[in-house]
Amino acid sequence: MQTRVLKYFLTVAELNNITQAAERLHITQPTLSRQIMELEKELGVKLFDREKRQMHLNKAGVLFQQRAMTMITVLDQTKNELLAVNDQLSGTINIGMVESAVSDFMMRAVQKFQEKYPDVRFNIFDGDGDTLRERLDQGLCDLVALIQPIEAAKYNYFPLPVQEKWGLIMRKDDPLAKRKAIMAHDLYQLPLVVGRRNIVRDDITDTLKIDLNKLDWRVIINLPENAKQLVLSGKYYHFGIYGVYQKYHDERLAFVPFSPTKTTGHLLAWRKNVQLTPAVEKFIQFVADQTTHKKI
Incomplete structure (x- = not known):
């Protein structure tokens, strides 16, 4: 064929x-x-x-x-890998990342890396954690930037210096928007929009000691953009992170953090026991060094 x-x-x-x-x-x-x-x-x-x-x-x-x-x-990736095996660093790096504050961090890393290695190109894929891990497992992504926690046993990874605060996104004129914090009991019976990653959702609800039987998961999403209109209708509340609120960039919306405060970190992950291209290896080391010295 x-x-x-x-x-x-x-x-x-x-x-x-x-x-x-x-x-x-x-x-x-x-x-x-x-x-x-x-x-x-x-x-x-x-x-x-x-x-x-x-x-x-x-x-x-x-x-x-x-x-x-x-x-x-x-x-196509194999061709790029073969081209990368020479003195001049080149090739294509396929990166997947969640839509959160980590995307700004990673884009700065991409920019600085290309300033140093202009012959390296990047393919960027946005998705939720489940989609990105599937692409990583299939070899369609070389690296993925994910929200913690992840099923880490089969991946190499290191933490990125990006934290996200969890809370509720709603219309700015909603009575709850006047609160300084959202408690567990405030969430009960609200029509909620929530991401589909169970491992993350369970981690948040455990921390907040939420009774899952009292929550109304009305809409489950993989990416947040389509849910914006639901929240703007005033009939839904987005159970999510501050980074999503920032990306909505809409003055009609408000973000109120949870109490007790819940923050989540990010990881850069790649498959174990896989031969990485020189470009990917160099980029991993570059991000690790920049992270250690907090230069990004």
Whole structure:
């Protein structure tokens, strides 16, 4: 199976139209149709449901699309790794990070690193902790910046000097916004928006001694941006971190911390027993040194 054919397939899957895909790929429509049919024959399954001029992925096609994207990504990473094995540091570093104050810290690190090593490029992926760990396990990310705690047994990691305070995000005109702190009993029966990572949620609720049976987890999210409109409606409260409130950057909202105060740290993690590229190794050491000397 050739890489070229995988890219042909992914283009057709994106456009759902063989003619448009052929135009983008600068090949003839009959050639592209033949390549897709030969791919299906090689795999032994149909990948598309065909309707006149439209082609839509079936269940097998959706699964193969995910695998094909992974294969292309890994192949591109391998090429970059081979290019990086020389005297001039180069290549691409794939970093995943949660949407919190750690992103500002990491972006400063990226900027300073590229000033020193201009031939190194970065791919940045935003996601929640579960998504980022999946990408790390699949080899799609070299490094991930996560909120503690994490299931650390299978990762190498070190702490980053970024702390987040937990609290409640709500409309500024809400009566609770006038409080200096939110207590556990204030949360009971409120319609809450909360992140999907159970390990983090459990850590917070244990610290605050919250009775989980009295909480109304109304909406569970992976990334916070879509939840902003729910909070602005005045009918939901976001159980989250100050960094999310800052990123909302909306004067109509307010953040009130929990009492007792709960703060959470961050980690930079990478897989154990994996050969890292020189660029990734150098960046890990760079961030570790900057962290130790607090230069970022």
